[in-house]
Amino acid sequence: MIKKQLIMEKALELFAQQGIEATPIQQITDYCGISKGAFYLSFKSKDELIIDLIDHFMMEIIADIDYTVNNTKNDEELLYTFYYSTFDSFHKHSDFAKIFIKEQTKSFNEELIVKIHYYDRLMEGIILSLIERLYGEKVKHTKYDLIYCIKGLMNSYSGLFLFNNAPLNRDLLCQSLVEKTNLLASHTTVPFITPEDFQMLKHPIKEEITMEQIIEMIEQILKEIEEPIEKESLILLKQHLLEPTLSPAIVKGLLENIRNHPHCKWVSYLLFRYYELEK
Amino acid sequence: MIKKQLIMEKALELFAQQGIEATPIQQITDYCGISKGAFYLSFKSKDELIIDLIDHFMMEIIADIDYTVNNTKNDEELLYTFYYSTFDSFHKHSDFAKIFIKEQTKSFNEELIVKIHYYDRLMEGIILSLIERLYGEKVKHTKYDLIYCIKGLMNSYSGLFLFNNAPLNRDLLCQSLVEKTNLLASHTTVPFITPEDFQMLKHPIKEEITMEQIIEMIEQILKEIEEPIEKESLILLKQHLLEPTLSPAIVKGLLENIRNHPHCKWVSYLLFRYYELEK
DNA sequence: TTGACAAATGACTTATTAGTCATTATTATA
DNA sequence: TATAATAATGACTAATAAGTCATTTGTCAA
Structure with a gap:
């Protein structure tokens, strides 16, 4: 079903430019060179398209990052590799990243909110395992707090390069973030998020798949x-x-x-x- | 004009619950107990209401933070006071903070995007002057980078408390952020954002008012x-x-x-x- | 070539909502 | 109290866009 892919690609482009709400189906189908009816042969509704887009790209981004992390044997490089592959993914799917960062939640249906939560937890899981592997016992009391610092830094800097088309030195960015992460991991003594807090933000990362x-x-x-x-x-x-x-x-x-x-x-x-x- | 205030308050409540797009004027006026026509006696359009809301609350939040920072004579307390008053403002205007954080940009009109940029730059200006006052020459090469770290941390932790109604220990949060900020300010050697980068993100913070x-x-x-x-x-x-x-x-x-x-x-x-x- | 099946179309229906304006109610003033 | 001015109303218009479906077009096997 090549049609589905075409629609997803073109829709993503328009969504990133104009926003999801502001993009009617008609415009997407015009852009694809197909009829409006044809859209509904591939997707049940506009919401289904949005859900499919999120699933498709989040799966790809997370699978990429996780694979990279798991296949970096050298701990010295791990953090750098993590940041690098993350920004690489964001860059490769920058249209998606833009709409994802900017259009979180809105009102939308319950399903979407659950989805976003789910992928957010998955990402936290990856970061946590990385922290544990790198710093082990040393960060026993601060590791959950560290997750929020890393997420905050990633968010701040990724916004910078998603919405500024200036070319940026990704190597320097990652080196800089590695230094910051190491600083925070090594010297933080007053964590804000305790293990109990973290548990409280429930919804297990697991969700075993059969x-x-x-x-x-x-x-x-x-x-x-x-x-x-x-x-x-x-x-x-x-x-x-x-x-x-x-x-x-x-x-x-x-x-x-x-x-x-x-x-x-x-x-x-x-x-x-x-x-x-x-x- | 008390009517205008009533509409703004009630609209903000509904916007925070359902999102801006998903809230029709009719619902706002019903909630206020007035007619739809009456809305248009106070505001030219729905967009004007949104702009007014942003102006009203951003002005108040920024004026508050800036006042607090400028009136803290003791440098030891400055950083803590800054974080505390920031989160205090976010908490006091949590409905506004919610829609502001979640609904940035969308497609919306140019005016809104310019507004949001403007207030973002104002906030950066406050953070910068705070950094300069506290660390002076020591952070000559890293101060602009530090701004992005502070913004990232603030964003990460404020999201946590805006979308989780669990009571949180604001004192601990601020202490924790103070420690992190001091760590980053004292030990960062590889900044990502250089003074030139920062200038490039132009639009002066000034905008002198006559x-x-x-x-x-x-x-x-x-x-x-x-x-x-x-x-x-x-x-x-x-x-x-x-x-x-x-x-x-x-x-x-x-x-x-x-x-x-x-x-x-x-x-x-x-x-x-x-x-x-x-x- | 034909007939059966599937794919594609786009005019149409339905629903929503921003914004208007003729009419009505209220208040102030003489 | 009468009159003018102002405020408030809500039915109405116009625009937009999601989703449907009768009809057309294309494909392929016999």
């Missing part, structure tokens, strides 16, 4: 993509889920095959977790 | 308020602007009279600056 859900997602993706390698890899992975026959090396290779396809990032991330191929 | 504009504002306020003391003080201050006759002590006293009236905060702030009664 094998059935993954299979369903694979079937969905199979309908959407054409590339033969990715397609075959997905089919094999699906069969392996139903009845394990492949060796770990083959599974890992298949996952590498699909990892960089935009439609597969999320599912490959979930499968990596499912098979615990990395920690 | 005496005529102040007089016009006073006349506007005189139509809106009833309290006799404030009213007389304003009339005397206006006369003094046209033809200086009062001693500095009397002027200062008159300004103190109006300082805490919601409608007068901005004008009193401007007059303080105009007479340079404090630095």
